[in-house]
Amino acid sequence: MKLLVKAPAKINLSLDVLGKREDGFHEVEMVMTTIDLADRLELTEIKEDQVAILSRNRFVPADERNLAYQAAKLLKERYQIDKGVEISINKIIPVAAGLAGGSSDAAATLRGLNDLWDLGLSLNELAELGSEIGSDVSFCVYGGTALAKGRGEKVMKLPAPPACWVVLAKPSIGVSTSEIYRNVDVRNISHPNTKGMIQALENNDYEGVCANMSNALESVTLRMYPEVLHIKKQMERFGADSVLMSGSGPTVFGLVRHDSRLQRIYNGLRGFCDQVFAVRMLGV
Numbered sequence: 001m002k003l004l005v006k007a008p009a010k011i012n013l014s015l016d017v018l019g020k021r022e023d024g025f026h027e028v029e030m031v032m033t034t035i036d037l038a039d040r041l042e043l044t045e046i047k048e049d050q051v052a053i054l055s056r057n058r059f060v061p062a063d064e065r066n067l068a069y070q071a072a073k074l075l076k077e078r079y080q081i082d083k084g085v086e087i088s089i090n091k092i093i094p095v096a097a098g099l100a101g102g103s104s105d106a107a108a109t110l111r112g113l114n115d116l117w118d119l120g121l122s123l124n125e126l127a128e129l130g131s132e133i134g135s136d137v138s139f140c141v142y143g144g145t146a147l148a149k150g151r152g153e154k155v156m157k158l159p160a161p162p163a164c165w166v167v168l169a170k171p172s173i174g175v176s177t178s179e180i181y182r183n184v185d186v187r188n189i190s191h192p193n194t195k196g197m198i199q200a201l202e203n204n205d206y207e208g209v210c211a212n213m214s215n216a217l218e219s220v221t222l223r224m225y226p227e228v229l230h231i232k233k234q235m236e237r238f239g240a241d242s243v244l245m246s247g248s249g250p251t252v253f254g255l256v257r258h259d260s261r262l263q264r265i266y267n268g269l270r271g272f273c274d275q276v277f278a279v280r281m282l283g284v
Ligand SMILES: C[C@](O)(CO)[C@H](O)COP(=O)(O)OP(=O)(O)OC[C@H]1O[C@@H](n2ccc(N)nc2=O)[C@H](O)[C@@H]1O
Pocket: 012, 015, 024, 025, 026, 027, 028, 030, 098, 100, 103, 133, 134, 135, 136, 137, 150, 151, 152, 177, 178, 181, 182, 247, 248
């Protein structure tokens, strides 16, 4: 048996850091949404009782460091599954980009193996398992649009954002999430208006979404990686309606309502940045 699953990237429309926790993680409040930029995973049953990862992308680990591998192992151990699976990852989402690529691969593996192995687990159960792998995995299990709290694992559904384009540009650097969180000064953060963002989503208010886009990690990454600031400024100059860094970076995204402006922004960014994408939000 073989199963194909899609693993979409996420962006953070807002990201607040409320404080440092005793377990070393940070208490966050994030509005996240999935976008139409996705890895494709092929899950194939194999005779040997093992988890095998295949990927042509040299930045994707093919061993136990891979989050999809960890997801399969977790299910096997927790539910005593003595079956093997080969997970082939067609990597489309840039790696270490702030787009939750690895987390989404893990979430897609949980969803896919739940079907392939006929485990009958609910999305809530899969999301809870996902939180053992990484903070973004629970959100990725559900997808759509949500408010994520705690260290990211408490997920509450929100209405889809108003229809628009998302332009993404990733500079040719990878950013370590833990390094960015380590450099956050929790007493000196400018906090997003999370309630304002939620209100804008509830009112399907595009201008409100644009006005409330804010990320408490952005100033840390911009300080450490000036190329991210450069991309942000260029995207604003080319005419995006609102521009923000996603997650811990370094990918910067811009919202664009009108098709006519999209081409200009895309072409302008392509002039100096290799990885540029223009996609829709998935919304729900
Ligand atoms: C930046 C975001 O991607 C925004 O969506 C997430 O907050 C991070 O999610 P993630 O990459 O799934 O994070 P994890 O793999 O769980 O953690 C990576 C590292 O980031 C730091 N971390 C992560 C989440 C969180 N709420 N507080 C933290 O301090 C921890 O140092 C941790 O060791």
